[in-house]
Amino acid sequence: MLTSITITQIYVPDQDQALDFYVGKLGFEVQADMAFGPMRWLTVTLPGQPNRAVLLEKPGPPSMSEETAAEVRVAISKGVAGGHLFFACDDAYRTHAELTAKGVEITEEPVDQPYGIDFGLRDPFGNHIRIAQMKSA
Template sequence: MDISIHASFLPHDDPEAAVTFYRDVLGFEVRKDVGYGEMRWITVGPKGQPTSIVLTPPAADPSITEDERRMIAEMMAKGTYAGLVLGAEDLDGVFERLVAAGADVVQEPTDQPYGIRDCAFRDPSGNMLRINQL
């Protein structure tokens, strides 16, 4: 069986801030930017790699209630709704770049007891992003 990960979804609550962060801070390319009414779905990904992150409006699903929308917004703000683990050859260099760009740092680069070195931060929507040293 030949299966690969094509895309992952992360919510965003500010499309301009999301594009700026993923494009200008992380260096990802914007592959699609699709609007519908006041909502935008933005697909980004590392240059030269086929995997993508779809930045999606969290309340786009019409079956979500107003209470659920509020709960999602609260969880996003705390970084507990969605997350992603990225990898980088130069973890310390990427971390310095994130700090210089004003990223919301949660954890500085650390050697974890389970064998990896990583750091953690939040994107502009509050999503928890971890970066592992490759």
């Protein structure tokens, strides 16, 4: 039976720009960065969580044609490509302030929800990210 999710994938048109954002602004660490056949295999993890990675995948061969990749890049930029990441934090207001100071595009200010305090942002390509300070059960 399945025991855990190890890698989640999102499309990013520029992997170097994605590194700058996910590592430089959000605080991820590079787990793997290597040539993997015709593609660059680039995964990042949150510090202390080496078994849960995000694959920052450039749309293109071998998984899709260049024509399809161009369509995917347009969809990403419109925020409709399905790329969503959800993260937890200890203090939503502090995390929001830190990310704002780093120039991250905040799309939704922190809101008190029944499950905790959360806010939304987008990466430089249009992928949606939500960060929440969860309430205790």
